[in-house]
Amino acid sequence: MEPSSDPIVLGLHLEPERPLPELLTRVGLVAGDLRGRRALVTGGARGIGAATAEALTALGAQVVVFDRLPVDALAARVAAAGGHLSGVEVDLSDAAATRAATLALLAAEGAVDLFVHSPAFVALGPVVQLPFEDWRRSFTTNLDSALVITQAVLPGMLANRRGAITYLLSAEGTPLNSGYGASKAALRSMLQSLSAELGPQSPVHVFGFAPGVVDTPLVRELVPKLAAMVGAPVEAMFAQLAQNPGYPGLVPADHVGAALAAHLVHAHELHGQVADSFSVLRRFGVAPLVAAPAAPPPNVVMPDAESDRVVAQMMTELRTIADTNHNLELRIERRTHELRQERARSEALLHALLPLPIVPRLREGEVIADLLPEASVLFADMRGFTPLAARLSPRVLLTTLTQLFGAFDALADEHHVEKIKTIGDCYMAATGLFAGRARPIDDLLRFALAMQRALAEVPYPEPGGRWALRIGVHTGPAVAGVIGNRRTLYDLWGDTVNIASRMESHGLPDRVQVTDAVKAAASPDFQWEERPGVLVKGLGEMRTWLLVG
Numbered sequence: 001m002e003p004s005s006d007p008i009v010l011g012l013h014l015e016p017e018r019p020l021p022e023l024l025t026r027v028g029l030v031a032g033d034l035r036g037r038r039a040l041v042t043g044g045a046r047g048i049g050a051a052t053a054e055a056l057t058a059l060g061a062q063v064v065v066f067d068r069l070p071v072d073a074l075a076a077r078v079a080a081a082g083g084h085l086s087g088v089e090v091d092l093s094d095a096a097a098t099r100a101a102t103l104a105l106l107a108a109e110g111a112v113d114l115f116v117h118s119p120a121f122v123a124l125g126p127v128v129q130l131p132f133e134d135w136r137r138s139f140t141t142n143l144d145s146a147l148v149i150t151q152a153v154l155p156g157m158l159a160n161r162r163g164a165i166t167y168l169l170s171a172e173g174t175p176l177n178s179g180y181g182a183s184k185a186a187l188r189s190m191l192q193s194l195s196a197e198l199g200p201q202s203p204v205h206v207f208g209f210a211p212g213v214v215d216t217p218l219v220r221e222l223v224p225k226l227a228a229m230v231g232a233p234v235e236a237m238f239a240q241l242a243q244n245p246g247y248p249g250l251v252p253a254d255h256v257g258a259a260l261a262a263h264l265v266h267a268h269e270l271h272g273q274v275a276d277s278f279s280v281l282r283r284f285g286v287a288p289l290v291a292a293p294a295a296p297p298p299n300v301v302m303p304d305a306e307s308d309r310v311v312a313q314m315m316t317e318l319r320t321i322a323d324t325n326h327n328l329e330l331r332i333e334r335r336t337h338e339l340r341q342e343r344a345r346s347e348a349l350l351h352a353l354l355p356l357p358i359v360p361r362l363r364e365g366e367v368i369a370d371l372l373p374e375a376s377v378l379f380a381d382m383r384g385f386t387p388l389a390a391r392l393s394p395r396v397l398l399t400t401l402t403q404l405f406g407a408f409d410a411l412a413d414e415h416h417v418e419k420i421k422t423i424g425d426c427y428m429a430a431t432g433l434f435a436g437r438a439r440p441i442d443d444l445l446r447f448a449l450a451m452q453r454a455l456a457e458v459p460y461p462e463p464g465g466r467w468a469l470r471i472g473v474h475t476g477p478a479v480a481g482v483i484g485n486r487r488t489l490y491d492l493w494g495d496t497v498n499i500a501s502r503m504e505s506h507g508l509p510d511r512v513q514v515t516d517a518v519k520a521a522a523s524p525d526f527q528w529e530e531r532p533g534v535l536v537k538g539l540g541e542m543r544t545w546l547l548v549g
Contacts, residue, residue, distance in 0.1 A: 021058055023254060027262045027284045034265065035060030040105070040112045040153065042092055042145060043119030045069035047216030048168065051257025052116055057083030059261060061114065064105060066090050066098070066149075092119045092145040093137050102152040111156030114264055117146045117187075118168040120218055122180045124225055130179060138179030143186050150194070154204065161203040164267035166260070167191050169208045169274060176229055188274070195272035200340045205267035208274040209260055213242050215250035245278045246287030255281055272340065354490050355418050357434045358482065368482040368490070375432045375478040376441045376518070377497050378417075378448060379504035380408075383468040385425040392461055400461050401425065407454045415447040416440070420492060426504075427451075430492060433480055441475055441521045445547060448473060448512045471512040472503025473547075475521050502536045503544065512547035519545045 020031050039056045043049040044065035053063045053074065062084045065071045071087030078085040090101040106112065121141035123134035146167055157163025171177075172185040188208055195206040213219065227237040242249040259277040263270060281287040358368055382388075382404075389397050401422075408427055412419045416437055420428040429447065431440035448471045455467040476496035483489055499515060507513035519528055527548040534544045 037061040037113040039114035049118040051253040055257040055261035093140040112153040135179045142183035163204040205271040207270035210276040212244045376475040377500035380427040468509035470507040473514040474500035
């Protein structure tokens with residue numbers, strides 16, 4: 001994210017830039033990286049959330065913390081350093097209260113640019129003995145609150161075309177920790193779904209963050225309980241759990257906060273991925289060890305083999321969160337990102353070939369065959385283009401057609417007109433194919449006038465020549481559908497199409513010729529010149545009208 005130079009952004013008062021703490025400078029951050037951003041940090045009263053909140057304020061963000069604990073001490077530290085942080089006391093296990101607090105924040109302060117989800121409710125115990133209330137609270141606190149807040153803040157991010165969302169993840173499937181691990185697994189699945197829904201070109205970037213085993217008050221509270229459950233000495237449990245890459249023990253919370261802040265600044269590089277603390281901390285030499293060899297288990301006698309197995313499995317799971325992220329997982333994520341990009345390119349090509357409302361219907365396997373009661377069809381053709389094409393080289397011919405049709409395509413998008421196809425130098429377009437426009441015939445007529453004006457911007461390929469465009473329009477019932485299995489084409493059929501083609505072929509250069517039906521359907525704003533007695537092939541004598549303006 002680029003720092004803003006505007007004095008006021010989204011109603012925020014921009015604090016003057018101040019020197020960064022040394023730790024943030026060491027991980028490659030620059031003062032003002034998040035200046036003018038508003039961040040929401042859940043579970044930010046202590047631990048990783050608090051360290052992240054402090055880092056974000058140092059980078060210029062204005063931070064709001066949601067937590068059931070007060071943030072007075074944290075806010076005082078931030079204020080003393082020249083930053084801005086406020087707290088909202090809310091129980092994140094209460095979805096209704098969380099939603100109400102988020103909506104109140106948005107109503108009072110405006111959109112949120114950064115959302116960091118870091119609450120943690122952990123209930124230890126075997127699956128068969130875990131109280132259902134604790135299981136549910138693991139999900140309501142760790143997972144449901146993420147969904148509620150994301151649903152509230154994401155529309156504003158998309159409207160402002162900027163934002164980043166990150167969910168803190170953890171080890172999954174560890175013994176005696178089923179509720180917490182299961183909720184984090186679901187959170188990982190949700191972020192993958194959300195990032196795929198937004199797509200690789202989204203201005204809002206969603207990623208997961210695996211912090212490692214961090215020195216937080218919660219960890220200090222839980223490890224003695226876990227040690228008692230498995231019958232192991234507390235220090236032995238700490239030694240076995242705290243084997244982080246590059247660290248001899250628990251990772252300091254401020255190191256994790258700095259790493260997460262660095263990822264948020266570069267969130268556009270992480271969409272759909274799971275980042276971790278150690279890639280940043282190793283790269284910039286913050287981790288005290290260059291590498292982290294697998295530490296041998298301490299020489300502690302466990303009371304039984306089951307306790308030894310439980311601790312060993314937890315140690316393996318927690319180490320895997322970071323180590324795997326640097327090999328197999330990142331390669332999978334990278335390949336997934338490449339596949340999303342390929343899909344986006346395929347989608348873009350499909351949307352270039354077919355009208356936008358048709359694509360999802362076709363993807364669902366629907367046969368596209370629609371009866372349109374009021375379709376308006378336009379044909380446009382260049383006078384004298386066939387002999388001109390015979391005189392031009394292939395490169396000049398294609399360049400000329402690309403300039404002409406490119407100009408017409410841009411005008412079609414501007415006037416809510418669907419381009420149907422080109423046949424040689426003939427251009428076919430239509431309106432009234434899909435709901436949404438009050439008077440689609442008016443869109444088509446304005447498009448026709450704009451086509452005539454656009455010719456002046458396209459150079460004629462021979463000296464002394466000029467473009468002369470005949471345009472014909474008719475409106476009435478038609479059939480529309482998709483034909484072909486290999487080169488799919490959306491097309492129109494029926495008398496309306498044939499009559500529109502006749503209006504063009506029997507028209508005049510530099511003029512737009514229409515039928516009585518078009519004049520009757522158009523708004524009174526248009527001006528007409530009557531052209532009676534036109535002999536139309538297959539239709540006989542007709543009264544037609546020339547569009548004046």
